[in-house]
Amino acid sequence: MKRIWAWGALTFGLLYFFLPLIGMTNFSLKMRRGEYSFDAYARVLADPKFQETFGFSVMMALFTILFGIFLIVPTAYWVRLKMPGLRPYIEFVTLLPLVIPAIVIVFGYIRLYNTSSWLPLTGTTTGTNLLLMFGYATLALPYMYRAVDTGLRTIDVTTLTEAAQSLGAGWITILSRIILPNVLVAVLSGAFLTFAIVIGEFTMAALLNRPAFGPYMQLLGANRAYEPAALAVIAFGITWACMGLIQLVTRFSKHTRAQR
Amino acid sequence: MQSDKTSVPAATVTMPVRTRRTLPLNWLGVLPFAIFVTLFLIMPTMKIVVGAFQTPDGSLTLDNIRGLFTPSIMAAYWISIKISLASAILGCIIGFGVSAAVVLGGLPQWIRGPLLTFSGVASNFAGVPLAFAFLATLGPVGILTVFLKTQLGLDLRLLGFNLLSFWGLTLTYLFFQIPLMVLIITPALDGLKREWREAAEILGASGPQYWRMVAFPILFPSLLGTLALLFANAFGAVATAIALTGSSLNIVPILLFAQIRGDVLGDPHLGYALAFGMIVITGIANTLYIWLRARSERWLK
Amino acid sequence: MAFLDIKNLEKVFGQNRVVKDFNLAIEKGEFISLLGPSGCGKTTVLRMVAGFETSSSGAILIDGKDVVSKRPNQRNIGMVFQAYALFPNLTVAQNVGFGLKVKGIAGSEADNRVAEMLKLIGLPDLGNRYPFQLSGGQQQRVALARALAPKPQVLLLDEPLSALDAKIRVSLREEIRMIQQQLGITTVFVTHDQEEALSISDRIVVMNGGRADQIGTPFDIYNRPSTRFVASFVGTLNLIEAKVIDPAANRISIGDQAITLKEPLGAAKVGDTISLALRPEAGSIVEGANGDTALVGQVMTSNFLGSVIRTRMKVGTAVISFDMFNSPGLTPPSVGETVTLRFTASDLLIIRE
Numbered sequence: 001m002k003r004i005w006a007w008g009a010l011t012f013g014l015l016y017f018f019l020p021l022i023g024m025t026n027f028s029l030k031m032r033r034g035e036y037s038f039d040a041y042a043r044v045l046a047d048p049k050f051q052e053t054f055g056f057s058v059m060m061a062l063f064t065i066l067f068g069i070f071l072i073v074p075t076a077y078w079v080r081l082k083m084p085g086l087r088p089y090i091e092f093v094t095l096l097p098l099v100i101p102a103i104v105i106v107f108g109y110i111r112l113y114n115t116s117s118w119l120p121l122t123g124t125t126t127g128t129n130l131l132l133m134f135g136y137a138t139l140a141l142p143y144m145y146r147a148v149d150t151g152l153r154t155i156d157v158t159t160l161t162e163a164a165q166s167l168g169a170g171w172i173t174i175l176s177r178i179i180l181p182n183v184l185v186a187v188l189s190g191a192f193l194t195f196a197i198v199i200g201e202f203t204m205a206a207l208l209n210r211p212a213f214g215p216y217m218q219l220l221g222a223n224r225a226y227e228p229a230a231l232a233v234i235a236f237g238i239t240w241a242c243m244g245l246i247q248l249v250t251r252f253s254k255h256t257r258a259q260r
Numbered sequence: 261m262q263s264d265k266t267s268v269p270a271a272t273v274t275m276p277v278r279t280r281r282t283l284p285l286n287w288l289g290v291l292p293f294a295i296f297v298t299l300f301l302i303m304p305t306m307k308i309v310v311g312a313f314q315t316p317d318g319s320l321t322l323d324n325i326r327g328l329f330t331p332s333i334m335a336a337y338w339i340s341i342k343i344s345l346a347s348a349i350l351g352c353i354i355g356f357g358v359s360a361a362v363v364l365g366g367l368p369q370w371i372r373g374p375l376l377t378f379s380g381v382a383s384n385f386a387g388v389p390l391a392f393a394f395l396a397t398l399g400p401v402g403i404l405t406v407f408l409k410t411q412l413g414l415d416l417r418l419l420g421f422n423l424l425s426f427w428g429l430t431l432t433y434l435f436f437q438i439p440l441m442v443l444i445i446t447p448a449l450d451g452l453k454r455e456w457r458e459a460a461e462i463l464g465a466s467g468p469q470y471w472r473m474v475a476f477p478i479l480f481p482s483l484l485g486t487l488a489l490l491f492a493n494a495f496g497a498v499a500t501a502i503a504l505t506g507s508s509l510n511i512v513p514i515l516l517f518a519q520i521r522g523d524v525l526g527d528p529h530l531g532y533a534l535a536f537g538m539i540v541i542t543g544i545a546n547t548l549y550i551w552l553r554a555r556s557e558r559w560l561k
Numbered sequence: 562m563a564f565l566d567i568k569n570l571e572k573v574f575g576q577n578r579v580v581k582d583f584n585l586a587i588e589k590g591e592f593i594s595l596l597g598p599s600g601c602g603k604t605t606v607l608r609m610v611a612g613f614e615t616s617s618s619g620a621i622l623i624d625g626k627d628v629v630s631k632r633p634n635q636r637n638i639g640m641v642f643q644a645y646a647l648f649p650n651l652t653v654a655q656n657v658g659f660g661l662k663v664k665g666i667a668g669s670e671a672d673n674r675v676a677e678m679l680k681l682i683g684l685p686d687l688g689n690r691y692p693f694q695l696s697g698g699q700q701q702r703v704a705l706a707r708a709l710a711p712k713p714q715v716l717l718l719d720e721p722l723s724a725l726d727a728k729i730r731v732s733l734r735e736e737i738r739m740i741q742q743q744l745g746i747t748t749v750f751v752t753h754d755q756e757e758a759l760s761i762s763d764r765i766v767v768m769n770g771g772r773a774d775q776i777g778t779p780f781d782i783y784n785r786p787s788t789r790f791v792a793s794f795v796g797t798l799n800l801i802e803a804k805v806i807d808p809a810a811n812r813i814s815i816g817d818q819a820i821t822l823k824e825p826l827g828a829a830k831v832g833d834t835i836s837l838a839l840r841p842e843a844g845s846i847v848e849g850a851n852g853d854t855a856l857v858g859q860v861m862t863s864n865f866l867g868s869v870i871r872t873r874m875k876v877g878t879a880v881i882s883f884d885m886f887n888s889p890g891l892t893p894p895s896v897g898e899t900v901t902l903r904f905t906a907s908d909l910l911i912i913r914e
């Protein structure tokens with residue numbers, strides 16, 4: 001009795017998720033009349049705009065990840081090591097991007113860093129790209145900080161640092177050779193999640209007028225029929241790959257740890 | 261009102277005070293982070309908040325806030341709140357059902373791992389592509405629409421269903437709301453100890469009595485807290501709505517998007533007020549979430 | 562007729578026979594301990610009595626009625642769990658009153674009963690606290706009060722003290738025993754701690770691999786273990802191999818030293834090896850100590866344990882430990898010294914499996 005009810009609930013949930021996935025896959029294959037084909041994919045992949053925007057978003061994602069690591073790993077480490085009293089405040093701040101909608105943040109950017117302001121970031125292409133990257137880093141902040149901080153919790157930061165210092169290591173060495181490798185799994189998890197967020201992000205890129213993948217998809221959706229479905233399948237594949245990689249590194253690290 | 265600019269939140273306010281007590285060198289370590297957060301999170305937000313109470317020439321006013329109380333803007337807020345609330349409530353109920361089925365329903369253990377992984381993917385699959393997936397499923401020529409019409413003779417359009425409507429958007433949002441609920445509530449359900457159930461049973465309680473008197477009250481803060489989080493999650497969602505409906509649905513994020521793009525309200529400071537209203541609403545929802553989570557964690561220590 | 566009667570109880574998990582032909586008859590008001598190493602099936606027996614596990618075969622009778630087909634909430638049993646299992650959302654008073662509430666008892670009758678229970682466990686003023694505001698010992702008292710409030714016929718306790726500090730463990734176990742005697746409630750107490758079982762039980766069931774090896778009073782179990790397992794599990798016991806010299810005269814030898822036993826050797830033949838048990842506290846090396854038997858050996862180690870000094874000595878190939886009570890005038894034996902251990906021949910028990 002209980003079992004039947006449970007299977008029912010699960011089936012409903014699975015149907016809810018798989019129907020749209022089936023729907024978009026099916027649609028993406030129907031470009032040629034009367035038969036299934038990969039025409040929509042071919043069309044999308046051959047579109048120079050696709051290549052351009054996708055490349056742009058991948059680059060943005062990579063820079064965001066690098067920037068995030070350089071900003072967050074030292075900070076989280078430092079707070080754990082020297083200023084544990086500050087942790088609640090930092091945690092609160094890192095959760096703010098979940099509270100303040102992205103559209104509001106980017107609205108603030110546009111008003112604060114326009115050409116007539118003290119820091120006219122939107123005045124140049126590089127400046128706008130930089131601003132967009134900072135925006136993405138802000139969006140990823142809750143996930144990245146949490147991942148790194150959780151990773152740091154599992155190692156004894158103080159002892160490791162003191163041991164390294166007693167052997168004559170400097171801060172750069174400690175961070176890059178000791179702390180980073182020990183929280184690598186956490187950092188990678190955060191990185192893949194960041195990648196998944198950045199690659200399809202729409203609001204910030206659209207409002208800053210950057211040629212990113214998200215606005216491209218939206219534009220295509222407004223003008224074409226079958227290609228958007230193919231794009232959705234590709235985007236889903238990327239999300240799935242990112243989550244799969246997170247699982248993989250986590251499992252791999254458990255495996256190696258068990259061997260020690 | 262200029263002085264307001266210096267009153268940034270707690271983390272930075274305490275800075276000069278603490279500096280005198282601890283070594284200033286320690287603060288150097290968090291300086292990059294503090295600068296980043298100030299420049300790209302706090303100052304932009306403050307700009308909006310302050311702007312909402314300013315006239316174009318910089319003097320204090322409540323006119324912008326008052327300007328929100330026009331029928332069309334109120335309608336936008338109202339439908340936004342309705343969609344967010346509906347998708348949050350339904351997401352909570354369905355997600356709870358799915359999670360309970362797996363944790364408590366006696367289903368095979370191996371289902372858990374894939375379900376959680378899948379929820380991780382689905383909860384992150386939002387924005388533009390999600391809208392496409394739903395258009396391809398429930399749109400005018402979507403697979404489900406066509407299937408229902410040709411096989412079962414059910415014409416969704418004639419039944420009054422339209423993907424570009426309140427229910428359409430709610431259904432779409434549920435795609436990421438349900439898995440988010442599953443991700444958050446599964447650990448909470450795991451936290452229900454077998455001994456509680458057994459203790460209740462041996463004291464004479466029936467299954468429903470156990471749920472009413474023990475399990476549900478224990479889960480309640482988590483449930484309500486997750487509801488608040490899902491609400492905020494839906495309320496701030498822009499991309500899905502725009503990709504799905506273009507600008508045909510008058511909800512706050514779309515209105516704000518159009519305002520930023522082209523000042524459709526004809527008053528830049530009314531845009532600030534509109535954004536400020538969003539912060540207030542998601543802020544309330546999240547404060548509720550944090551407070552309730554702290555409560556449930558206190559219990560489950 | 563026994564109040565709680567367990568007959569031929571069996572439990573099989575998959576291929577694994579966890580409880581085997583378990584028989585136990587408990588009188589009304591008796592305090593019984595199930596004692597055994599972890600994994601021997603104590604919890605499983607208890608959970609079958611409570612109704613959380615269904616027995617594979619056998620009968621469980623309470624007051625003459627078979628309860629096997631009843632659900633846990635129909636059995637009128639009280640249970641205390643190792644991890645307290647208090648409801649975290651309810652106050653102490655609400656926890657204690659839970660059983661009354663689900664039975665439909667309310668108002669002043671329930672309030673009085675709760676107050677009475679809280680007084681019984683010595684926490685009359687903590688009714689409004691939540692479980693997370695209590696110490697482990699206090700939580701377990703509340704769990705006891707909660708189990709007792711609906712006046713159950715039988716009280717089951719599954720290692721209720723093992724999550725607590727050593728000091729509290731001792732005081733709480735005495736308190737549990739006092740409350741049990743005061744209420745006269747039939748009680749089954751599961752533990753892997755022999756000292757706990759010995760100190761508070763009317764009778765002890767020593768379990769080994771799903772079976773009841775021996776059932777008896779603490780005195781019996783400790784002094785007359787019937788199997789090698791019971792002998793080694795209960796107390797620290799010397800198990801000594803001995804050779805039979807003359808079965809008719811009960812003569813045996815330990816490391817070439819001949820000894821006459823009190824117990825008859827039975828069917829043993831000359832040259833057979835038998836197992837003997839000797840308690841560490843049975844012997845003494847103090848001059849003039851009474852004892853009709855002696856073994857001479859060499860001291861291997863001597864450890865000061867506070868109230869006693871435990872010495873291990875070698876007799877031939879056998880190693881024997883013995884304890885001496887500490888006193889200021891005592892000089893502990895030194896390593897390598899040759900000593901004579903004196904004891905009464907009847908302290909040497911023959912272990913027949």
Ligand SMILES: Nc1ncnc2c1ncn2[C@@H]1O[C@H](COP(=O)(O)OP(=O)(O)O)[C@@H](O)[C@H]1O
Nearest residue numbers: 574577579597598599600601602603604605606
């Ligand atoms: N639900 C179960 N499924 C399979 N095996 C079990 C189950 N419960 C207990 N066992 C096994 O039964 C044996 C006895 O367990 P238990 O009664 O808990 O021992 P004790 O309480 O004496 O430590 C153990 O080997 C344990 O692994």
Ligand SMILES: [Mg+2]
Nearest residue numbers: 600603604720
């Ligand atoms: Mg046990």
